[in-house]
Amino acid sequence: MSTKENALSIFALGGLNEIGKNMYAIEYSNDIVIIDCGNKFPDASLLGIDLIIPDMAYLVENKDKVSALIVTHGHEDHIGGIPFFLKKLNVPVYATRFTLGLIEIKLKEHKLLRESELVEINSNSKLKIGEMNVSFFKVTHSIPDCLGVIFHTPEGNIVHTGDFKFDLTPANNEHADIHKMAEIGKEGVLLLLSESTNAERPGLTPSEQMVGEHVEATFMKADRKVIVSTFASNISRVQQVVNAAHKTNRKLALLGRSMVNVVAVAIERGYLTVPDGMLIAPHEINEMAPEKVAILCTGSQGEPLAALARLSTGNFRGVDILPEDTVIIAAGPIPGNERNVTSIVDNLFALGAKVIYGSGSTSGMHVSGHGYQEDLKLMLTLMKPKYFIPIHGEFRMLHHHRLLAESVGVEKGNTFIINNGDVVEIEDGIARQTRTVPVGNTYVDGGDVGNIGEYVLRDRKQLSEDGMIMIILTISKAERKLMAEPETISRGFTDQDFSELRKNINELTVNTVNELQEENRNSRNVMKKQIKKSIREYVYTHTKKNPMIVPILIEI
């Protein structure tokens, strides 16, 4: 790599031109500091893939320079890649108390907790990493204990916002450090990296308190069970549900593994207050009068195996949704999840429940954790950066964020819309886009990390669309002659009796082998290739389908 000695480099290993797998890096002299290490969930085209994490080859190659991983908050798109990161790089992880709680759950699952070096920080912590001093500021978001990060470098101050909105009446009363942000801005910010998720949306994000008011009003009106589904990590929202249940004299049951786990961490670490004796076990629900029970559950995104989906189809053992129960889906559907959520809503209505659903603006039961345009402009105004890199978003979001920056005074030409891997270097106060570092998607498929590539996915696509036909041929090694009738097997191709087609495929195979035999073109590879070709064409002509054709030659 052509990095200059002492140049300050900024780049992303993930998070640009995508939503998910956030991972940013600040490199100065002999140190690389990583900010966040998230995962991303695959879209439907990535068949069989469980997770996507950033390709970390560059870091592994520069192992000795990687000094720290700083984590801004505990959402999956910021912590989901950490176990895979720590398997390759033994580096201290800095995060707040709540964030560490969630990271620990993950490391336990991967049996990595013991050997990992986890360092608790808070917004007043100060770190020295190589020649950089690092400090922090609190931001408000949809999970507790979130940080923005300031790198005080010899070149100047670099600020990373983390994920944020400006909630002036946060439900947990933990305010953002607006004064600290103003101070940093006054001191001078050379470069700001700010998140762009809602850069397309005009206005200011509504306060989380709005959700609390709607939840409480709904609890007040309900005269049977109330079931609330939300993100387990949104502890402010969970707290507001707890409060509403308490106010209406209800006990509370928790359903779903992540709800149980995360609430336990939140209570234990002091982020959530639940009155003594309020929590009950699921099996106790049926023993109580319905107007005395509330349920908090996972599955607000329509995940087919989560608690809400199972409740909606009567498949949650021991817990039933009954007519006149109230179900609140206190979360907007993340793009791509709409159909899963609405099919659950259909099922809940069919059970006779009252269902409150929809985006936050229609139901009042959700607000975004990501700042809208006015929030973003406020951050830019406070920080007054010379240079700006919009991060954490797809291209149109980054694009809109640039326009916002320019509207509040960032000079045209001083915003860098870059890709993962593009490096912005700063030297003598001047930023330039220079080299690139290798980046990419690493696919996690079961225990397979990084071994799934283009070929496998192409095969899976073909298999998923039209299945496969195998033709098994036994030929004699010496004379290259068929020793038996070919055998044809299919999977995922048709449920129809295809004996007719099979007969023709076998005939075609025999003819092909005989022809090749006559022409003396009877090597293993030529035979396979030729059989594949003729059968593919035959099958397509007769069925308009294109299954994978696998000729298997047994030579005896």
Added chain:
Amino acid sequence: MSTKENALSIFALGGLNEIGKNMYAIEYSNDIVIIDCGNKFPDASLLGIDLIIPDMAYLVENKDKVSALIVTHGHEDHIGGIPFFLKKLNVPVYATRFTLGLIEIKLKEHKLLRESELVEINSNSKLKIGEMNVSFFKVTHSIPDCLGVIFHTPEGNIVHTGDFKFDLTPANNEHADIHKMAEIGKEGVLLLLSESTNAERPGLTPSEQMVGEHVEATFMKADRKVIVSTFASNISRVQQVVNAAHKTNRKLALLGRSMVNVVAVAIERGYLTVPDGMLIAPHEINEMAPEKVAILCTGSQGEPLAALARLSTGNFRGVDILPEDTVIIAAGPIPGNERNVTSIVDNLFALGAKVIYGSGSTSGMHVSGHGYQEDLKLMLTLMKPKYFIPIHGEFRMLHHHRLLAESVGVEKGNTFIINNGDVVEIEDGIARQTRTVPVGNTYVDGGDVGNIGEYVLRDRKQLSEDGMIMIILTISKAERKLMAEPETISRGFTDQDFSELRKNINELTVNTVNELQEENRNSRNVMKKQIKKSIREYVYTHTKKNPMIVPILIEI
């Protein structure tokens, strides 16, 4: 079937508890009249399926009774199943002039046009089918020439609304027959079937004219090319684009097969007026000054092979989107298509275009063709039905539509929320839900219609997630002994070198065969079953993956 002589039966073969494949039936005495015959597009879980159409077994079984297919309008979810229907049932098809134009395109593709009996009707037509008189009324929707249908039966009047909104200022000046609806209502409606698509949305649908105003304003401001993507069948919207282009002195090019085909039908049949000499061929675009050109194209739903997607990636031969061009996506994304659309928006912004996108309420470039709650209430108020069946919608939509009906006076208990196949019978003025008729989804997969079922889909799912491992064994017929090393092949499983795993699989196979041999449990089936089992377990333990295991036994 237990139908009583002269009972009036109403049921759906598709369209209830789903969006798509609309097909309703009115059966009286010796006649079954079908209303619409649509298709539905598969969701991602139906691997390899191209289309879904209603299972028509009941109609085939009662072939002699099926007297007519009446088509309310030309959208795919109302006409897409017609070719498959006509292959099984030779029945006259009644539709308006524009609708017939679209049906003819379809029948030509299926080489069915010549033998089909297509009968043109309009809103003043009157048909006599068996003992039923059938008349029609015009409704406004997002495609020209739409009908509602009235069945005058000895039991009373049955009304089917078709798809509708109340647009009081329709862009094509073709008003709905509100007076006729009022008359029918006054005469008396025994049963109303009304569409429910937007029953969840409060208010009144905005007028199509709103889109025209926004389109025109955008054309006025644009100083380079303007590209508009919309549904080809929304001729009112196409007309408004034509008008805006004309007003700003632009020529117009059409891109995308369905845009070219449908616009041709619309011009030829008098539904669209394009000034002489205005249309240009795609290759002429580059010869003209950019401010003199507009483009109308397909692909507003993000379809990966349609014109807009190809334009956005620079893959439309001869046509380029250049910086400062304006792209209008004049259509809201249908649920499920959001991500495809936004990825096109990202690409367009990256090309430097100004992009106007989003739901209609944010961009002003789309209004729904389906009535909101106030539209639905107006229809119910005009018709004053005794009985009501909400149709054309998922459960929550039908549920909300019932509440709307009750709010304007339909008696509680007189609304039937039914499933496809549930029959409502009316006798002596009393409606009851009685028998069911067989219904279902017929999958179209290439040339395969109805042969794809549960097994194939289950196999495709497994293949798509973890691929497959084949183990080929050659054993001697007599001694049941292995005649060679087993051979292991995989597809869609891993891109990793899996020689280690393969070696172990082969060893395991040999061991399994030897054990079975010793135990004398060596029949073909036992061997295959046992090998499958041991390899499945081994592979899962070592990779956390569950590929399809296919043992192939060659006996020699």
